[in-house]
Amino acid sequence: MAAGKGTRIKSKHPKVLHEVGGKAILSHVIAAATKVIPAPDVYVIIGHEAERVRQAVAGTGVNFVTQSEQRGTGHALMVSRAALAGKYDQVIVLSGDAPLITPQTIRKLIDFHVAQGSAMTLLTADLENPFGYGRVVRKGGDAEVNAVVEQKAATEEQLEISEINSGFYVFNTEALYQHIDKLSTVNAHAEYYLTDMAALFNGAGKKVTAIKTTDAREILGSNTRSEMVDLDAQVRHSKTKALLDQGVTIFYPHTCVIDSDVEVGPDTVIEPFVQLLGMTKIGSDCRVRSYSVIENSEIGDGVTIRPGTIMQDSRVAKGAMIGPYSHLRPGSDIGEGAHVGNFVETKKVKLGKGSKANHLSYLGDADIGEGVNIGAGTITCNYDGVNKNKTIVEDGAFIGSDSTLVAPVTIGRGSYVSAASCITEDVPADALALGRSRQTIKEGWARQKRDQRKGKS
Numbered sequence: 056m057a058a059g060k061g062t063r064i065k066s067k068h069p070k071v072l073h074e075v076g077g078k079a080i081l082s083h084v085i086a087a088a089t090k091v092i093p094a095p096d097v098y099v100i101i102g103h104e105a106e107r108v109r110q111a112v113a114g115t116g117v118n119f120v121t122q123s124e125q126r127g128t129g130h131a132l133m134v135s136r137a138a139l140a141g142k143y144d145q146v147i148v149l150s151g152d153a154p155l156i157t158p159q160t161i162r163k164l165i166d167f168h169v170a171q172g173s174a175m176t177l178l179t180a181d182l183e184n185p186f187g188y189g190r191v192v193r194k195g196g197d198a199e200v201n202a203v204v205e206q207k208a209a210t211e212e213q214l215e216i217s218e219i220n221s222g223f224y225v226f227n228t229e230a231l232y233q234h235i236d237k238l239s240t241v242n243a244h245a246e247y248y249l250t251d252m253a254a255l256f257n258g259a260g261k262k263v264t265a266i267k268t269t270d271a272r273e274i275l276g277s278n279t280r281s282e283m284v285d286l287d288a289q290v291r292h293s294k295t296k297a298l299l300d301q302g303v304t305i306f307y308p309h310t311c312v313i314d315s316d317v318e319v320g321p322d323t324v325i326e327p328f329v330q331l332l333g334m335t336k337i338g339s340d341c342r343v344r345s346y347s348v349i350e351n352s353e354i355g356d357g358v359t360i361r362p363g364t365i366m367q368d369s370r371v372a373k374g375a376m377i378g379p380y381s382h383l384r385p386g387s388d389i390g391e392g393a394h395v396g397n398f399v400e401t402k403k404v405k406l407g408k409g410s411k412a413n414h415l416s417y418l419g420d421a422d423i424g425e426g427v428n429i430g431a432g433t434i435t436c437n438y439d440g441v442n443k444n445k446t447i448v449e450d451g452a453f454i455g456s457d458s459t460l461v462a463p464v465t466i467g468r469g470s471y472v473s474a475a476s477c478i479t480e481d482v483p484a485d486a487l488a489l490g491r492s493r494q495t496i497k498e499g500w501a502r503q504k505r506d507q508r509k510g511k512s
Protein backbone atom coordinates (compact mmCIF):
# COMPACT_ATOMS: atom_id res chain seq x y z
CA MET A 56 0.00 0.00 0.00
CA ALA A 57 1.60 3.21 -1.17
CA ALA A 58 -1.26 5.40 -2.33
CA GLY A 59 -1.57 7.70 0.66
CA LYS A 60 -0.41 11.31 0.73
CA GLY A 61 1.28 11.30 4.10
CA THR A 62 -0.36 14.43 5.46
CA ARG A 63 1.58 14.29 8.73
CA ILE A 64 4.98 14.87 7.10
CA LYS A 65 3.86 18.20 5.58
CA SER A 66 5.63 17.64 2.28
CA LYS A 67 4.95 18.19 -1.40
CA HIS A 68 6.60 14.84 -2.09
CA PRO A 69 4.77 11.56 -1.53
CA LYS A 70 5.64 10.00 1.81
CA VAL A 71 6.79 6.67 0.39
CA LEU A 72 9.39 8.43 -1.81
CA HIS A 73 11.07 10.10 1.14
CA GLU A 74 14.38 8.40 1.80
CA VAL A 75 15.81 6.48 4.68
CA GLY A 76 19.31 5.13 4.34
CA GLY A 77 19.56 7.05 1.05
CA LYS A 78 16.79 5.04 -0.58
CA ALA A 79 13.03 5.59 -1.00
CA ILE A 80 11.03 4.13 1.87
CA LEU A 81 8.89 2.19 -0.61
CA SER A 82 12.00 0.73 -2.29
CA HIS A 83 13.01 -0.83 1.03
CA VAL A 84 9.61 -2.51 1.33
CA ILE A 85 9.70 -3.73 -2.27
CA ALA A 86 13.22 -5.10 -1.79
CA ALA A 87 12.04 -7.15 1.20
CA ALA A 88 8.85 -8.29 -0.57
CA THR A 89 10.59 -9.44 -3.75
CA LYS A 90 12.92 -11.66 -1.74
CA VAL A 91 9.85 -13.67 -0.74
CA ILE A 92 7.45 -13.16 -3.65
CA PRO A 93 8.40 -12.94 -7.34
CA ALA A 94 8.25 -9.30 -8.51
CA PRO A 95 5.47 -9.84 -11.09
CA ASP A 96 3.24 -11.07 -8.22
CA VAL A 97 3.87 -7.94 -6.19
CA TYR A 98 1.29 -5.17 -6.73
CA VAL A 99 2.06 -1.68 -5.52
CA ILE A 100 -1.09 0.30 -4.79
CA ILE A 101 -0.46 3.84 -5.98
CA GLY A 102 -2.68 6.94 -5.93
CA HIS A 103 -1.27 10.19 -4.61
CA GLU A 104 1.38 11.30 -7.16
CA ALA A 105 0.91 7.89 -8.79
CA GLU A 106 3.17 8.56 -11.78
CA ARG A 107 6.11 9.71 -9.68
CA VAL A 108 5.80 6.72 -7.40
CA ARG A 109 5.44 4.31 -10.34
CA GLN A 110 8.51 5.71 -12.06
CA ALA A 111 10.60 5.63 -8.92
CA VAL A 112 10.17 1.87 -8.48
CA ALA A 113 9.30 0.64 -12.00
CA GLY A 114 12.79 -0.83 -12.39
CA THR A 115 12.00 -3.52 -9.81
CA GLY A 116 9.58 -5.31 -12.16
CA VAL A 117 6.58 -5.09 -9.82
CA ASN A 118 2.99 -4.48 -10.95
CA PHE A 119 0.75 -1.56 -10.03
CA VAL A 120 -2.84 -1.01 -8.99
CA THR A 121 -4.19 2.53 -9.10
CA GLN A 122 -6.32 3.79 -6.24
CA SER A 123 -7.34 7.17 -7.67
CA GLU A 124 -9.18 8.30 -4.56
CA GLN A 125 -7.56 7.33 -1.27
CA ARG A 126 -10.45 6.27 0.89
CA GLY A 127 -8.47 4.20 3.38
CA THR A 128 -6.45 1.01 3.67
CA GLY A 129 -9.59 -1.12 3.28
CA HIS A 130 -10.45 0.75 0.09
CA ALA A 131 -6.91 0.10 -1.20
CA LEU A 132 -7.68 -3.62 -1.07
CA MET A 133 -11.14 -3.13 -2.58
CA VAL A 134 -9.64 -1.58 -5.71
CA SER A 135 -7.13 -4.45 -5.91
CA ARG A 136 -9.85 -7.07 -6.29
CA ALA A 137 -9.46 -7.46 -10.06
CA ALA A 138 -5.71 -7.98 -9.75
CA LEU A 139 -5.84 -10.50 -6.90
CA ALA A 140 -9.18 -12.33 -6.58
CA GLY A 141 -9.25 -15.77 -8.15
CA LYS A 142 -5.54 -15.55 -8.89
CA TYR A 143 -3.88 -16.15 -5.54
CA ASP A 144 -4.82 -18.23 -2.47
CA GLN A 145 -3.31 -15.68 -0.09
CA VAL A 146 -2.83 -11.96 -0.21
CA ILE A 147 0.08 -10.55 1.76
CA VAL A 148 -0.47 -6.90 2.59
CA LEU A 149 2.55 -4.71 3.32
CA SER A 150 2.59 -1.09 4.44
CA GLY A 151 4.58 0.96 1.95
CA ASP A 152 5.69 3.31 4.72
CA ALA A 153 7.41 0.81 7.03
CA PRO A 154 10.88 0.29 5.52
CA LEU A 155 12.55 -1.93 8.11
CA ILE A 156 10.49 -5.05 7.45
CA THR A 157 12.66 -8.09 6.65
CA PRO A 158 12.01 -10.95 4.22
CA GLN A 159 12.41 -13.40 7.13
CA THR A 160 9.52 -11.80 9.00
CA ILE A 161 7.28 -11.77 5.91
CA ARG A 162 8.08 -15.46 5.43
CA LYS A 163 7.28 -16.22 9.10
CA LEU A 164 3.99 -14.34 8.86
CA ILE A 165 2.91 -16.35 5.81
CA ASP A 166 3.95 -19.69 7.34
CA PHE A 167 2.10 -18.94 10.58
CA HIS A 168 -1.04 -17.92 8.67
CA VAL A 169 -1.03 -21.10 6.59
CA ALA A 170 -0.34 -23.33 9.62
CA GLN A 171 -3.21 -21.70 11.55
CA GLY A 172 -5.64 -21.93 8.63
CA SER A 173 -6.80 -18.38 9.38
CA ALA A 174 -8.82 -15.97 7.29
CA MET A 175 -6.61 -13.11 8.46
CA THR A 176 -3.29 -12.95 10.28
CA LEU A 177 -1.79 -9.75 11.62
CA LEU A 178 1.82 -9.07 12.31
CA THR A 179 2.01 -7.30 15.66
CA ALA A 180 4.58 -5.92 18.06
CA ASP A 181 4.81 -4.77 21.64
CA LEU A 182 5.76 -1.11 21.75
CA GLU A 183 6.74 0.87 24.81
CA ASN A 184 5.00 3.84 23.27
CA PRO A 185 2.10 2.51 21.19
CA PHE A 186 0.65 5.98 20.55
CA GLY A 187 -0.81 6.39 17.07
CA TYR A 188 -0.95 2.69 16.21
CA GLY A 189 -4.00 0.42 16.08
CA ARG A 190 -4.24 -1.71 19.25
CA VAL A 191 -4.71 -5.46 18.99
CA VAL A 192 -7.56 -6.83 21.12
CA ARG A 193 -6.81 -10.51 21.70
CA LYS A 194 -9.36 -13.19 22.45
CA GLY A 195 -8.45 -14.32 25.94
CA GLY A 196 -4.71 -14.90 25.92
CA ASP A 197 -4.34 -17.09 22.85
CA ALA A 198 -3.25 -16.60 19.26
CA GLU A 199 -6.66 -15.36 18.16
CA VAL A 200 -7.69 -11.75 17.75
CA ASN A 201 -11.06 -10.14 18.32
CA ALA A 202 -10.51 -6.74 16.79
CA VAL A 203 -8.09 -3.92 15.97
CA VAL A 204 -8.97 -0.57 17.49
CA GLU A 205 -7.48 2.58 16.01
CA GLN A 206 -5.91 5.15 18.35
CA LYS A 207 -8.77 7.64 17.97
CA ALA A 208 -11.48 5.04 18.64
CA ALA A 209 -9.81 3.25 21.54
CA THR A 210 -11.21 3.32 25.06
CA GLU A 211 -9.01 4.27 28.03
CA GLU A 212 -8.61 0.59 28.74
CA GLN A 213 -7.68 -0.28 25.14
CA LEU A 214 -5.10 2.52 25.02
CA GLU A 215 -3.24 0.59 27.74
CA ILE A 216 -2.67 -2.29 25.29
CA SER A 217 0.95 -2.33 24.21
CA GLU A 218 0.46 -4.80 21.36
CA ILE A 219 0.03 -2.84 18.16
CA ASN A 220 -0.97 -3.64 14.58
CA SER A 221 2.02 -3.35 12.27
CA GLY A 222 0.06 -2.83 9.06
CA PHE A 223 1.36 -6.13 7.65
CA TYR A 224 -1.17 -8.90 7.13
CA VAL A 225 -1.93 -12.13 5.33
CA PHE A 226 -5.48 -12.75 4.13
CA ASN A 227 -7.18 -15.73 2.65
CA THR A 228 -8.03 -14.12 -0.70
CA GLU A 229 -11.44 -15.68 -1.06
CA ALA A 230 -12.54 -14.74 2.46
CA LEU A 231 -11.17 -11.21 2.05
CA TYR A 232 -13.16 -10.48 -1.08
CA GLN A 233 -16.24 -12.26 0.22
CA HIS A 234 -16.44 -9.87 3.19
CA ILE A 235 -14.56 -6.68 2.26
CA ASP A 236 -17.64 -4.89 0.95
CA LYS A 237 -19.09 -4.96 4.46
CA LEU A 238 -16.49 -2.41 5.62
CA SER A 239 -17.97 0.95 6.51
CA THR A 240 -16.62 4.48 6.77
CA VAL A 241 -18.27 5.24 10.08
CA ASN A 242 -15.08 6.26 11.95
CA ALA A 243 -12.90 9.25 12.82
CA HIS A 244 -11.39 9.56 9.33
CA ALA A 245 -14.50 8.54 7.37
CA GLU A 246 -12.33 5.93 5.64
CA TYR A 247 -12.54 2.19 4.97
CA TYR A 248 -10.18 0.67 7.55
CA LEU A 249 -8.58 -2.61 6.54
CA THR A 250 -8.14 -3.24 10.26
CA ASP A 251 -11.93 -3.56 10.64
CA MET A 252 -11.69 -6.86 8.75
CA ALA A 253 -10.64 -8.45 12.06
CA ALA A 254 -13.98 -7.69 13.74
CA LEU A 255 -15.89 -8.47 10.52
CA PHE A 256 -14.31 -11.93 10.25
CA ASN A 257 -15.04 -12.62 13.91
CA GLY A 258 -18.68 -11.77 13.29
CA ALA A 259 -18.70 -14.22 10.38
CA GLY A 260 -17.13 -16.98 12.51
CA LYS A 261 -13.79 -16.83 10.69
CA LYS A 262 -10.46 -17.21 12.39
CA VAL A 263 -8.24 -14.16 12.92
CA THR A 264 -4.77 -14.69 14.35
CA ALA A 265 -1.74 -12.58 15.16
CA ILE A 266 1.97 -13.22 15.41
CA LYS A 267 4.39 -10.92 17.22
CA THR A 268 7.70 -9.81 15.77
CA THR A 269 10.77 -10.67 17.77
CA ASP A 270 12.24 -7.26 16.95
CA ALA A 271 9.63 -4.53 17.30
CA ARG A 272 11.80 -2.03 15.41
CA GLU A 273 11.12 -3.88 12.18
CA ILE A 274 7.59 -2.64 11.85
CA LEU A 275 8.06 1.03 12.68
CA GLY A 276 6.24 3.34 10.30
CA SER A 277 7.25 6.74 8.99
CA ASN A 278 4.26 8.97 9.59
CA THR A 279 6.25 11.99 10.72
CA ARG A 280 9.62 13.55 9.89
CA SER A 281 11.00 12.63 13.29
CA GLU A 282 9.99 9.01 12.79
CA MET A 283 11.78 9.12 9.44
CA VAL A 284 14.96 10.46 11.00
CA ASP A 285 14.87 7.68 13.61
CA LEU A 286 14.39 5.05 10.89
CA ASP A 287 17.23 6.56 8.87
CA ALA A 288 19.55 6.29 11.87
CA GLN A 289 18.54 2.66 12.34
CA VAL A 290 19.05 1.73 8.70
CA ARG A 291 22.50 3.32 8.70
CA HIS A 292 23.40 1.75 12.02
CA SER A 293 22.61 -1.73 10.72
CA LYS A 294 24.42 -0.97 7.45
CA THR A 295 27.57 0.00 9.36
CA LYS A 296 27.26 -3.08 11.52
CA ALA A 297 26.95 -5.30 8.44
CA LEU A 298 30.04 -3.74 6.82
CA LEU A 299 32.08 -4.15 10.01
CA ASP A 300 31.02 -7.80 10.09
CA GLN A 301 32.22 -8.15 6.48
CA GLY A 302 35.72 -6.98 7.38
CA VAL A 303 35.56 -3.24 6.75
CA THR A 304 37.03 -0.88 9.35
CA ILE A 305 34.99 2.23 10.00
CA PHE A 306 36.41 4.67 12.53
CA TYR A 307 33.84 6.65 14.50
CA PRO A 308 31.05 5.09 12.44
CA HIS A 309 28.41 7.43 13.88
CA THR A 310 30.08 10.29 11.96
CA CYS A 311 29.82 8.50 8.59
CA VAL A 312 26.84 8.46 6.26
CA ILE A 313 26.66 5.18 4.37
CA ASP A 314 23.63 4.42 2.18
CA SER A 315 21.98 1.02 2.28
CA ASP A 316 23.05 -0.17 -1.18
CA VAL A 317 26.74 0.71 -0.81
CA GLU A 318 29.24 -2.16 -1.05
CA VAL A 319 32.73 -2.14 0.48
CA GLY A 320 35.39 -4.86 0.31
CA PRO A 321 37.31 -6.30 3.26
CA ASP A 322 40.31 -4.52 4.80
CA THR A 323 39.16 -1.21 3.47
CA VAL A 324 39.40 1.56 6.05
CA ILE A 325 36.83 4.33 6.22
CA GLU A 326 37.92 7.33 8.25
CA PRO A 327 35.56 9.62 10.22
CA PHE A 328 33.16 11.98 8.45
CA VAL A 329 32.99 10.10 5.16
CA GLN A 330 29.82 9.86 3.06
CA LEU A 331 29.34 6.87 0.75
CA LEU A 332 26.14 7.38 -1.19
CA GLY A 333 23.83 5.73 -3.70
CA MET A 334 25.15 2.69 -5.55
CA THR A 335 28.79 3.27 -4.63
CA LYS A 336 31.05 0.19 -4.71
CA ILE A 337 34.47 0.22 -3.09
CA GLY A 338 37.00 -2.59 -3.43
CA SER A 339 39.17 -4.15 -0.77
CA ASP A 340 42.33 -2.71 0.82
CA CYS A 341 41.30 0.88 0.10
CA ARG A 342 41.52 3.82 2.43
CA VAL A 343 38.88 6.51 2.28
CA ARG A 344 40.06 9.48 4.26
CA SER A 345 38.00 12.02 6.13
CA TYR A 346 35.54 14.47 4.56
CA SER A 347 35.25 12.59 1.28
CA VAL A 348 31.82 12.37 -0.35
CA ILE A 349 31.50 9.56 -2.88
CA GLU A 350 28.28 9.06 -4.81
CA ASN A 351 27.32 6.36 -7.33
CA SER A 352 30.95 5.57 -8.04
CA GLU A 353 32.98 2.43 -8.47
CA ILE A 354 36.39 2.17 -6.86
CA GLY A 355 38.79 -0.73 -7.41
CA ASP A 356 41.05 -2.48 -4.90
CA GLY A 357 43.90 -0.74 -3.11
CA VAL A 358 42.78 2.78 -3.94
CA THR A 359 43.64 5.71 -1.67
CA ILE A 360 41.12 8.50 -1.45
CA ARG A 361 42.73 11.36 0.40
CA PRO A 362 40.81 13.89 2.49
CA GLY A 363 38.12 16.09 1.04
CA THR A 364 37.59 14.26 -2.24
CA ILE A 365 34.22 14.72 -3.95
CA MET A 366 33.20 12.13 -6.52
CA GLN A 367 30.02 11.45 -8.48
CA ASP A 368 29.20 8.83 -11.12
CA SER A 369 32.86 8.04 -11.66
CA ARG A 370 35.20 5.07 -11.80
CA VAL A 371 38.61 4.67 -10.24
CA ALA A 372 40.72 1.61 -11.11
CA LYS A 373 42.88 -0.31 -8.66
CA GLY A 374 45.86 1.28 -6.98
CA ALA A 375 44.96 4.83 -7.97
CA MET A 376 45.42 7.80 -5.63
CA ILE A 377 42.88 10.58 -5.52
CA GLY A 378 42.93 13.81 -3.55
CA PRO A 379 43.30 15.63 -1.31
CA TYR A 380 40.54 17.96 -2.50
CA SER A 381 39.94 16.43 -5.91
CA HIS A 382 36.56 16.81 -7.57
CA LEU A 383 35.68 13.94 -9.88
CA ARG A 384 32.50 14.93 -11.69
CA PRO A 385 30.31 12.50 -13.64
CA GLY A 386 32.04 10.39 -16.26
CA SER A 387 35.52 10.51 -14.78
CA ASP A 388 37.31 7.24 -15.45
CA ILE A 389 40.64 7.09 -13.65
CA GLY A 390 43.01 4.29 -14.72
CA GLU A 391 45.02 1.82 -12.72
CA GLY A 392 47.66 3.43 -10.54
CA ALA A 393 46.84 6.92 -11.82
CA HIS A 394 47.08 10.00 -9.59
CA VAL A 395 44.64 12.86 -9.38
CA GLY A 396 45.77 15.36 -6.82
CA ASN A 397 45.19 18.64 -5.05
CA PHE A 398 42.41 20.82 -6.43
CA VAL A 399 42.04 18.92 -9.68
CA GLU A 400 38.59 18.89 -11.28
CA THR A 401 37.73 16.23 -13.84
CA LYS A 402 34.60 15.64 -15.92
CA LYS A 403 33.98 13.10 -18.71
CA VAL A 404 37.63 12.22 -18.71
CA LYS A 405 39.48 9.02 -19.24
CA LEU A 406 42.85 9.19 -17.52
CA GLY A 407 44.98 6.20 -18.55
CA LYS A 408 46.99 3.77 -16.48
CA GLY A 409 49.76 5.40 -14.46
CA SER A 410 48.99 8.93 -15.66
CA LYS A 411 49.29 11.83 -13.24
CA ALA A 412 47.47 15.10 -12.80
CA ASN A 413 48.64 16.13 -9.39
CA HIS A 414 47.91 19.81 -8.99
CA LEU A 415 45.35 22.50 -9.77
CA SER A 416 43.93 21.37 -13.12
CA TYR A 417 40.66 21.27 -15.00
CA LEU A 418 40.35 18.24 -17.25
CA GLY A 419 37.02 17.99 -19.07
CA ASP A 420 35.90 16.04 -22.17
CA ALA A 421 39.32 14.54 -22.59
CA ASP A 422 40.79 11.21 -23.49
CA ILE A 423 44.17 10.99 -21.82
CA GLY A 424 46.38 7.97 -22.50
CA GLU A 425 48.75 5.97 -20.31
CA GLY A 426 51.85 7.32 -18.60
CA VAL A 427 50.92 10.93 -19.30
CA ASN A 428 52.09 13.74 -17.05
CA ILE A 429 49.69 16.64 -16.71
CA GLY A 430 51.62 19.55 -15.18
CA ALA A 431 50.25 21.80 -12.47
CA GLY A 432 47.59 24.21 -13.62
CA THR A 433 46.87 22.54 -16.97
CA ILE A 434 43.45 23.39 -18.35
CA THR A 435 41.50 21.76 -21.14
CA CYS A 436 39.55 24.57 -22.81
CA ASN A 437 36.66 22.34 -23.76
CA TYR A 438 33.89 24.88 -24.24
CA ASP A 439 33.75 27.43 -27.04
CA GLY A 440 30.54 29.01 -25.83
CA VAL A 441 28.39 26.70 -27.98
CA ASN A 442 29.89 23.24 -28.10
CA LYS A 443 31.92 21.01 -25.83
CA ASN A 444 35.06 19.89 -27.69
CA LYS A 445 37.38 17.03 -27.04
CA THR A 446 41.02 16.96 -26.06
CA ILE A 447 43.09 13.88 -26.82
CA VAL A 448 46.42 13.34 -25.11
CA GLU A 449 48.20 10.23 -26.34
CA ASP A 450 50.34 7.84 -24.30
CA GLY A 451 53.51 9.14 -22.72
CA ALA A 452 52.92 12.81 -23.53
CA PHE A 453 54.22 15.46 -21.15
CA ILE A 454 52.15 18.59 -20.61
CA GLY A 455 54.17 21.36 -18.97
CA SER A 456 52.66 23.33 -16.10
CA ASP A 457 50.17 26.11 -16.73
CA SER A 458 49.32 24.99 -20.26
CA THR A 459 45.97 25.54 -21.88
CA LEU A 460 44.86 22.95 -24.41
CA VAL A 461 42.24 24.55 -26.65
CA ALA A 462 39.94 21.79 -27.86
CA PRO A 463 39.42 20.17 -30.26
CA VAL A 464 43.08 19.29 -30.15
CA THR A 465 45.31 16.22 -30.10
CA ILE A 466 48.66 15.97 -28.33
CA GLY A 467 50.63 13.18 -30.01
CA ARG A 468 52.23 10.17 -28.39
CA GLY A 469 55.43 10.91 -26.48
CA SER A 470 55.39 14.62 -27.30
CA TYR A 471 56.27 17.56 -25.05
CA VAL A 472 54.26 20.67 -24.47
CA SER A 473 56.40 23.34 -22.88
CA ALA A 474 55.23 25.06 -19.72
CA ALA A 475 52.76 27.93 -20.03
CA SER A 476 51.84 27.01 -23.60
CA CYS A 477 48.55 27.84 -25.21
CA ILE A 478 48.03 24.93 -27.60
CA THR A 479 45.57 25.56 -30.42
CA GLU A 480 46.90 23.15 -33.03
CA ASP A 481 47.56 19.42 -32.95
CA VAL A 482 51.00 18.39 -31.72
CA PRO A 483 52.60 15.50 -33.67
CA ALA A 484 54.07 12.48 -31.87
CA ASP A 485 57.49 12.97 -30.29
CA ALA A 486 57.51 16.72 -31.06
CA LEU A 487 58.06 19.69 -28.77
CA ALA A 488 55.37 22.35 -28.85
CA LEU A 489 56.14 25.84 -27.58
CA GLY A 490 53.03 27.92 -27.40
CA ARG A 491 54.33 30.96 -25.56
CA SER A 492 56.11 34.17 -26.45
CA ARG A 493 59.85 34.31 -26.16
CA GLN A 494 61.25 35.86 -23.02
CA THR A 495 62.99 39.26 -23.33
CA ILE A 496 65.50 40.67 -20.85
CA LYS A 497 66.03 44.39 -20.22
CA GLU A 498 69.35 44.69 -18.41
CA GLY A 499 69.41 47.20 -15.53
CA TRP A 500 65.76 48.16 -16.01
CA ALA A 501 64.80 47.67 -12.38
CA ARG A 502 67.75 49.63 -11.02
CA GLN A 503 66.97 52.58 -13.31
CA LYS A 504 63.38 52.57 -12.15
CA ARG A 505 64.47 52.71 -8.50
CA ASP A 506 66.94 55.54 -9.16
CA GLN A 507 64.23 57.56 -10.93
CA ARG A 508 61.93 57.20 -7.96
CA LYS A 509 64.66 58.32 -5.52
CA GLY A 510 65.35 61.43 -7.66
CA LYS A 511 61.70 62.51 -7.44
CA SER A 512 61.33 62.34 -3.66
Ligand code: UD1
Nearest residue numbers: 056057058059125126127128151152188189220221222276
Ligand atom coordinates in the same frame (compact mmCIF):
# COMPACT_ATOMS: atom_id res chain seq x y z
C1 UD1 B 1 -2.32 1.86 9.80
C2 UD1 B 1 -3.31 0.96 10.54
C3 UD1 B 1 -2.91 0.88 12.01
C4 UD1 B 1 -1.49 0.42 12.14
C5 UD1 B 1 -0.53 1.28 11.33
C6 UD1 B 1 0.83 0.67 11.30
C7 UD1 B 1 -5.42 1.27 9.34
C8 UD1 B 1 -6.78 1.86 9.39
N1 UD1 B 1 -4.63 1.50 10.41
O1 UD1 B 1 -2.46 3.17 10.32
O2 UD1 B 1 -3.77 -0.02 12.68
O3 UD1 B 1 -1.12 0.42 13.50
O4 UD1 B 1 -1.00 1.35 9.97
O5 UD1 B 1 1.77 1.49 10.68
O6 UD1 B 1 -5.09 0.59 8.39
N2 UD1 B 1 -2.69 3.83 2.03
C9 UD1 B 1 -3.18 3.57 0.77
N3 UD1 B 1 -4.43 4.00 0.46
C10 UD1 B 1 -5.24 4.65 1.33
C11 UD1 B 1 -4.74 4.91 2.63
C12 UD1 B 1 -3.45 4.47 2.95
O7 UD1 B 1 -2.50 2.98 -0.06
O8 UD1 B 1 -6.36 4.99 0.96
C13 UD1 B 1 -1.31 3.38 2.37
C14 UD1 B 1 -0.41 4.52 2.82
O9 UD1 B 1 0.25 5.09 1.71
C15 UD1 B 1 0.54 3.82 3.76
C16 UD1 B 1 -0.26 2.64 4.30
O10 UD1 B 1 -1.37 2.48 3.44
O11 UD1 B 1 1.68 3.35 3.09
C17 UD1 B 1 -0.75 2.88 5.72
O12 UD1 B 1 -1.55 4.05 5.75
P1 UD1 B 1 -1.42 5.12 6.93
O13 UD1 B 1 -2.36 6.24 6.64
O14 UD1 B 1 -0.03 5.43 7.20
O15 UD1 B 1 -2.03 4.26 8.14
P2 UD1 B 1 -1.75 4.46 9.68
O16 UD1 B 1 -2.49 5.65 10.15
O17 UD1 B 1 -0.31 4.44 9.94
Ligand code: CA
Nearest residue numbers: 152276277278
Ligand atom coordinates in the same frame (compact mmCIF):
# COMPACT_ATOMS: atom_id res chain seq x y z
CA1 CA C 1 1.55 4.55 8.67
